[in-house]
Amino acid sequence: MAKEGTDMTEETEYMIDKNVGKEAENVESSGDPKEMRAVILAGFGGLNKLRVTKKAMPELQDGEVKIRVKACGLNFLDLMVRQGTVDNPPKPPLVPGFECSGIVESVSENTTGFEIGDRVMAFVNYNAWAEVVCTPVDFVYKMPDEMSFAEAAAFSLNFVAAYMMLFEVANLREGMSVLVHSAGGGVGQAVAQLCSTVPNVTVFGIASCFKHAAIRDSVTHLFDRNVDYMQEVKKISPEGVDIVLDCLSGENTGKGLTLLKPLGTYVLYGASNMVTGETKSFFSFAKSWWQVEKVNPIKLYEENKVIAGFSLLNLLFKHGKCSLVKSVMDKLLCLYDQKKIKPVVDSLWALEEVKEAMQRIHDRGNIGKLILDVEKAPTPLMASDSTETSEAGEEEEEPEGDNDSKERMPFIH
């Protein structure tokens, strides 16, 4: 991230009045061609740590592809990055975002497989939420012709994670049953669709009540997240389920393990229960960490159970498994071509609306994926806008990355 630090010195402050969408367009077209718009996280904390600035265009490194970004995926993990609750985050200021879609603008020498103009989707180790992104060629995939940029940005992370958990880690087969938390979210909807590609799979979904009408058809059984789902599952399937996919952590780990059938697999792929408010709560963090039942392997032996952890980003950026991910992406694009899977896009947001988008995912209001649409102009706020309300109570702490506040101005004011 040393390079990023250098970039930041060249950063130009850029303030957008939310009600003047035109201004954004003007600045974009009249700007320095070596600069680009990007979402910046100035320091770990609340929504007010985010803003849109102009910053220097990234320079293409050896083995990389430069992409003119059209759309970016917003994930729950981005909230945790913002709060600083992820493992080993880079030092802010940073550009968040791990996935995008767009058009290849240039390709480094000796890099094959892509040409200028190719429509692609890509993983990026931070820095996705910008107009231009450079990322190693191993993380870039060609988009099917019929896929929109928004769909592509909704596709990569959620479907690859869902596929690998179901088929690489847990070995989903005909006749099995799957319990998935946050069934209405991006991964949850990808899981539901992938389960439907295997004959006779029962999906137990857990989601907030207000989403039930919208997602009822995607799963076999749907439970409210506020009910005792263990009881409900056992009523239908007393012997339990074959696979539990949990992005919440905390007490759900013990519950998930208990619900497993023999030879069943519990997969933890997130810890969103750590996020209880807008800023990092050390209490929630510690509670989530310690509430997790530490598992005694001898108990797993007696019960014939499997517990797995899955982090796609670590797999890609720390563990070097990009060729495996590439092979998974190939299979997924096959399924997409066969119209067996299709990413569910919840809503599109301008870069300048990243706060509202984050608030929506925090409130678990989304059904499917939230997309930052780089070319979209911000929509005027409603009087009842929830972000305005939540801003009143934020800013409980000042992380160390926040000493550049003189440089920052909130883009909604």
Place this chain on the structure above:
Amino acid sequence: MAKEGTDMTEETEYMIDKNVGKEAENVESSGDPKEMRAVILAGFGGLNKLRVTKKAMPELQDGEVKIRVKACGLNFLDLMVRQGTVDNPPKPPLVPGFECSGIVESVSENTTGFEIGDRVMAFVNYNAWAEVVCTPVDFVYKMPDEMSFAEAAAFSLNFVAAYMMLFEVANLREGMSVLVHSAGGGVGQAVAQLCSTVPNVTVFGIASCFKHAAIRDSVTHLFDRNVDYMQEVKKISPEGVDIVLDCLSGENTGKGLTLLKPLGTYVLYGASNMVTGETKSFFSFAKSWWQVEKVNPIKLYEENKVIAGFSLLNLLFKHGKCSLVKSVMDKLLCLYDQKKIKPVVDSLWALEEVKEAMQRIHDRGNIGKLILDVEKAPTPLMASDSTETSEAGEEEEEPEGDNDSKERMPFIH
């Protein structure tokens, strides 16, 4: 086990002088046709809790097959049964043993698939170490014509466990690497053979030095069990291994998890480190239990790792997975027919030699499987016989099941 209790009242004492093999044959042929020879564990404890007696023939229950036993498998788990260190053992006196091969003697009404005279191998929930065994038809499999009874008794438990761990739990595929403890044992040798059915699999085996010459060809790399195997594996494969199969437990669990590559799977399938002497040691038991690193699922998430427990006997007798095991057995018999796998038999022992056989497995002296050959006459002891020596120091405790000592006489004296 209520039925077993009734049987025991009919039990006839049967004493065999070790040096008079003929006597056994005489008694066998002249005995009551409703009686049979069996190994009895009179109470939990040392080797002297074992003896051969006559007891009532089991009666065929609905859904069962009655088998005239030819050979029985002896597993490390049988030592743990003897010591009382298994989970929920039946109350002694009991007949140990979980697997046998033999000839079908009768089949209960409405039970299809087997005929009198069929050569079969079978799982039994205790009671295998006897001349006649009754077990549910779901646990019985036809033997290939070219398989000997000793091979069949060496086949079922070890190969099914090895196969399921490698392919059901851990998903072994081309190019992967496997670390297996006790590589010279029955499961270890089955694992090595099954790994060789998949292209380009590297097997790291750990075994006592004196076995190395005999098993060197079965694995890719072989380490002495007294060396720091983590260092040795990392020298060869710095990134670790894909699968660790551990029957020891204790500190090996933490080491195994550390050695895993991302997406790798650690499988615990035994806890033989709990056995440190001839009788149950609560200190070893507690040490093994607590030395096991309790695993935090969030750490698994960050590292993309999988931890599994596997107990074939629980799977069969508690968790009702016999149809899955049947399908695995079918695949294994295919591999056997193709001469891709072949059980390794270490040695054959008469029922009356069960103590020596147990001592051999306790001392980890075996290469492959120990078999109790029901028709074998005991071999005269050597002057240096290790069992005699070890008996001097045993009998440190009298478990509650041992109040029937008036009925018992050691068969070696």
